[in-house]
Amino acid sequence: MIKTFNAARRQTYTGIAGQVKNVIKTFLIFLMTSSFHNAGPIAHAELNIRFVAYVHGVPLELNKKYNNPFGETFEISRFRFYVSRIAPVYTDSNVRFRERSVYHLIDFSDSASTRLSLPVASGLCNGVRFLLGVDSLDQVGGAQTGALDPARGMYWTWNSGFQSFKIEGYSPASNQPAHIIAYHIGGYRHPFSTVWKIRINTTDDIAFRLTDENNISVEVPIELDYFFDGQTPLHIREISSCTTTGELAWKISENFVGSFNGLTLSRNP
Amino acid sequence: MKSLGFISGIGLCCVIWANTPFPFLMPRGFPPPVYRFQNNPRTKQGFELGRKLFYEGKLSKDGNFPCSSCHQQFAAFATYEHRLSHGFNNQFSFRNAPGLFNLAWEKEMHWDGGIPHIEMQPLAPLLDPHEMAEDLEEVIGRLKKDKSYPELFTRAFGSPGINSQRLLKALAQFTASLVSANAKYDRMKRGELRFDEYEQKGYAIFQQKCGRCHQEPLFTDFSYRNTGLELDSTLPDFGRMRITGRKEDSLKFRVPSLRNVFLTFPYGHDGRFTTISEVLEHYNSGIIQSATLDSSLKAGIPISANDRFYLISFLATLTDSNFIKNPLYSDPRLHGGFALPVEDSH
Numbered sequence: 001m002i003k004t005f006n007a008a009r010r011q012t013y014t015g016i017a018g019q020v021k022n023v024i025k026t027f028l029i030f031l032m033t034s035s036f037h038n039a040g041p042i043a044h045a046e047l048n049i050r051f052v053a054y055v056h057g058v059p060l061e062l063n064k065k066y067n068n069p070f071g072e073t074f075e076i077s078r079f080r081f082y083v084s085r086i087a088p089v090y091t092d093s094n095v096r097f098r099e100r101s102v103y104h105l106i107d108f109s110d111s112a113s114t115r116l117s118l119p120v121a122s123g124l125c126n127g128v129r130f131l132l133g134v135d136s137l138d139q140v141g142g143a144q145t146g147a148l149d150p151a152r153g154m155y156w157t158w159n160s161g162f163q164s165f166k167i168e169g170y171s172p173a174s175n176q177p178a179h180i181i182a183y184h185i186g187g188y189r190h191p192f193s194t195v196w197k198i199r200i201n202t203t204d205d206i207a208f209r210l211t212d213e214n215n216i217s218v219e220v221p222i223e224l225d226y227f228f229d230g231q232t233p234l235h236i237r238e239i240s241s242c243t244t245t246g247e248l249a250w251k252i253s254e255n256f257v258g259s260f261n262g263l264t265l266s267r268n269p
Numbered sequence: 270m271k272s273l274g275f276i277s278g279i280g281l282c283c284v285i286w287a288n289t290p291f292p293f294l295m296p297r298g299f300p301p302p303v304y305r306f307q308n309n310p311r312t313k314q315g316f317e318l319g320r321k322l323f324y325e326g327k328l329s330k331d332g333n334f335p336c337s338s339c340h341q342q343f344a345a346f347a348t349y350e351h352r353l354s355h356g357f358n359n360q361f362s363f364r365n366a367p368g369l370f371n372l373a374w375e376k377e378m379h380w381d382g383g384i385p386h387i388e389m390q391p392l393a394p395l396l397d398p399h400e401m402a403e404d405l406e407e408v409i410g411r412l413k414k415d416k417s418y419p420e421l422f423t424r425a426f427g428s429p430g431i432n433s434q435r436l437l438k439a440l441a442q443f444t445a446s447l448v449s450a451n452a453k454y455d456r457m458k459r460g461e462l463r464f465d466e467y468e469q470k471g472y473a474i475f476q477q478k479c480g481r482c483h484q485e486p487l488f489t490d491f492s493y494r495n496t497g498l499e500l501d502s503t504l505p506d507f508g509r510m511r512i513t514g515r516k517e518d519s520l521k522f523r524v525p526s527l528r529n530v531f532l533t534f535p536y537g538h539d540g541r542f543t544t545i546s547e548v549l550e551h552y553n554s555g556i557i558q559s560a561t562l563d564s565s566l567k568a569g570i571p572i573s574a575n576d577r578f579y580l581i582s583f584l585a586t587l588t589d590s591n592f593i594k595n596p597l598y599s600d601p602r603l604h605g606g607f608a609l610p611v612e613d614s615h
Contacts, residue, residue, distance in 0.1 A: 142308060142388040143437035150392055151405040151433050157392040159512050160384040192514060246514035 045122040045210035047088055048217040050115045051106050053079065054261075055224045062108060063169075069229040072236045074171035074181060079108040080154060081165030081256075082134050082147065088120055089127035089199060091207055101138060103147040105154065126207045127263060128218060132256075133164030133195035136188045159245060161186055164194040165256055167227075174240035181236060185253050187245030194245075194253035203262035221261040230255030288427060289313040293373070296450030298458060298486050302373035304387050304445045309438045311446065314425040317601070319443030321421065322436065324600045327411050329401035330357050336391065336440075337600065339366045339400070343593050345529035346370060346447065352540030357402035364506070365540035367525060368533040370449035370592060374487055380522045380538040382493060383512045388441040405433055412436070447598060449528050450486075453586040458486070464586065471583025474576050481565065482524045488587065493521040494563040497556030504539055519561050531588045545584060549577050 053060035060066075065075050084103045107113045138148065139161050154163045163186035174181050187194045200220060202208065208216050228234045232251040242248050291311045295302070309315070323340075326332040339354035339362065340346040346369035348354040353361040364380050378384040384393060394400040395408065412418040412431050423429045425439055456462050464472060475483075484490045493509040500506075500520065509518035522538045536542040542551065552570040556562070572580070592598075 140385040142386050143434040143441070145432060145434045149433050150389070151409070155389075155392065157389075157396050158379070158383050160386070160389050160393075187514075189513065244514075245512075 044212050045120050047086070047118045047120045047128070047210060048115070049086060049118070049128065049220060050217060051083075051220045051222065052114070053108060053222040053224060057223075060108070060224065066224075068234075068236065069225050070233070070235050072171055072173040072228075074169055074173070074236060076108075076167060076169040078166060078168040081106050081132065082154065082162065083130045083132060084134070086116065086118055086128060086130040088123070088125040088210060089129055089201070090123045091126050092124070101135075103134060103138070105147040105152055120210060122209070122211050124207050124209050126205050127199055127201035128220065129197065129199040131195065132198050133186070133188065133193075133253075134162040135195055136193075138162075139188050156184075156186060161188055161245070164196075164253055171236045171240065173236040175237065176240050180241070182241045182243055183252055184243040185249045185256065187249050189245070192246050192250040194249055196253065196257050198257060198260055200260055200263050202265060206265065208265050215267055217266045219264045219266065221264065223259050223261045226259040226261075227255050230258045291316055293446065296448060296455070296486075298455075299371075299450065300374070300487075302445075303376050304373040304441070306442070306445065309388070309441060311442055312425065314421075315439055315442040316446060318421045318425040319439040319441065319446075320598070321601050322440055323443050324602065327415070328395060328403060328408055330403045330407075333357075334401045336394065339394070340369050342599055343532070344368065345449065345532040345589070345593055347533040349532075350534070352535050354400075356400040357398065360399040362397075362400055363504075364538050365535060368529055369444060370447045370528060370589075371487055371526065372447060373445040376491060377523075381509050381512050382523055387445055388437045390444070391437060391440050409433060409436065443598075447592075449589040449592040451591040452528065452589040455486075455589075457586070464583075467579055467582035468586050471579035471581070472586075474579055475583050478570050478572065478576075479527075479580075482563075483527050488527040489524045491524065493518065493523055494566075495520040495559065495561045496522070497551070497558070497562050497566055497569075498537060498541070499557045501539055501541070506538065508538065517561060520559060521561060527584060528587050529589055529592070530584050532593065545581055546577060549580060 055066045060076065060079075062079070063075055063077055065073055067073055082103055082105055084101060086104075104116055105113060134148065138144075143150075148162065150157075154166060155161070156163065163184050165183075165185050167181075167183040167185075169181050170179050171181050172179055176182070185194050202218075208218075210216060228236075231254050234252065234255055239248070239252075242252055289312055291313045293302075293306060293311055322328065323336045326335045328335055329338075334356060339348045339356075341349050343349065348366040352365060353363075354366045356362055367380070372378070372387055375387070376385070378387065378390045379393070384390050392405070395403050396405065409431055412422075418431065419429065422431045422435055422439075425442075426435055453462070453464075453468075457464050463469075482490055482492065482494065495508075498520070507519050509521040509523075510516065512518075525533075525536075530536075530545065534543060534545070536545070536548050542548045549572050552566070553572040554569065556566050556569045558567070
């Protein structure tokens with residue numbers, strides 16, 4: 001039984017626009033400006049992390065109909081994104097651990113892929129950080145395997161590069177054939193990079209201690225309400241598809257980043 | 270006893286054969302290559318596998334379109350005499366197929382530079398519905414079921430298994446090995462022969478009028494430029510802008526190498542020019558003014574009839590007949606076994 005430390009999860013999505021600011025405050029989002037170091041002290045603890053997508057505070061089910069904040073009905077059939085370099089944020093702000101360049105493809109059609117366990121240094125933490133997308137060096141690193149195998153369906157071949165995330169589905173509001181919606185969001189070149197460094201603090205900055213008992217799980221919620229009602233309002237009837245790099249992709253990626261909400265913690269049984 | 274010796278001899282050969290290094294020899298006077306077979310050390314087994322795959326119809330949906338269908342050795346691995354190439358289901362490719370040589374020096378591939386790494390390049394034609402029209406999983410599955418490929422992959426990579434990474438790395442072992450550096454021009458540069466009077470005059474004109482973009486010794490500076498071509502409304506192609514999304518890159522295309530230029534006609538990203546004369550006349554009188562036109566072409570490049578004659582004489586010295594006849598690069602079904610590396614002989 002998972003006990004939630006923090007009961008602050010919103011049950012409704014009213015007043016979203018007003019809350020966006022607060023949510024943004026809890027993030028420190030910065031584009032690829034500085035590089036991660038490869039620091040590798042001895043790991044003593046384990047960071048258990050789980051990505052969960054929500055619509056109106058309810059966990060997303062694929063191929064199920066929902067309404068977005070604009071009253072447009074939609075369903076999602078594919079939802080994948082890349083994360084890497086996951087690390088806890090320690091409250092004394094000394095970096096003790098950073099995952100090396102291992103990429104994880106989070107795919108909501110494969111629940112195992114949404115949970116990760118990483119060996120980390122123990123310490124008092126109040127957040128996690130990670131990279132969304134595939135950084136420019138690994139974009140041009142040649143043929144790869146695992147999460148970066150082009151057969152995983154996240155690689156563009158003629159404007160080469162790994163997409164950062166992919167959200168596909170249907171909506172009657174879409175004017176595409178068969179009412180498809182397709183947000184294939186990628187691009188790693190300035191100024192429209194869709195690769196973001198993301199840092200998410202715990203809701204209300206509650207600190208948690210990672211120890212060798214490995215008894216803490218952190219949940220990274222993705223609130224799809226904010227994906228649609230974000231910095232750039234994403235009305236399906238106007239923007240039902242984005243499958244190339246450029247300004248629109250960058251804006252949609254900004255919305256996606258804005259949908260990562262404050263962390264919640266649970267204690268493992 | 271004799272037979273025992275014979276058998277152990279075979280065993281020893283097999284050990285050597287399992288991973289035979291195949292060093293990449295740099296042509297004299299060339300700058301350091303971009304692709305140095307990092308994380309993909311060149312071996313005879315890897316190269317031979319890549320070569321077989323390059324000529325393999327099974328990489329395409331209907332079996333008819335191996336890489337070599339659009340990249341023909343006798344045309345310096347361009348498509349001979351075709352503006353656009355043929356692909357699956359009677360379709361045309363989007364652009365003129367470039368010759369494949371000296372790819373190890375290219376930081377980016379394609380007319381618009383959309384592909385940043387040689388190992389990833391084959392995915393574009395492989396998955397393009399107008400070209401090979403295949404699916405990566407399908408191809409991998411087909412190779413796994415094949416009689417010979419599992420063994421060849423094991424030999425090339427030292428352990429069993431076929432995946433996209435190995436497929437792409439093997440192809441890169443072959444494509445990055447396509448070196449053209451033995452044309453008359455190269456032999457002149459090495460002091461082995463001299464240009465005749467026409468070629469020499471043409472070379473001087475070339476250096477003065479063309480050499481800034483078509484820089485020696487690779488005969489390209491790898492930049493993207495708008496050379497004043499009119500937009501073809503039947504095939505709207507904005508070139509580099511398609512990749513960067515930036516207006517200032519509109520109608521810019523990669524400066525192509527002029528090595529083997531006599532073999533790689535038609536010319537231009539859409540193959541609109543049939544002859545070298547037409548291209549030269551375009552620079553002389555056909556430049557279309559536009560916002561992103563290359564600054565050096567605002568007034569065109571004056572090329573007189575005499576200049577043209579000399580220039581064409583020089584450009585013919587860039588044909589590398591050793592390269593197009595090198596059995597090392599040809600279809601292994603025609604030239605089985607392992608050929609001598611002719612390109613390394615100088």
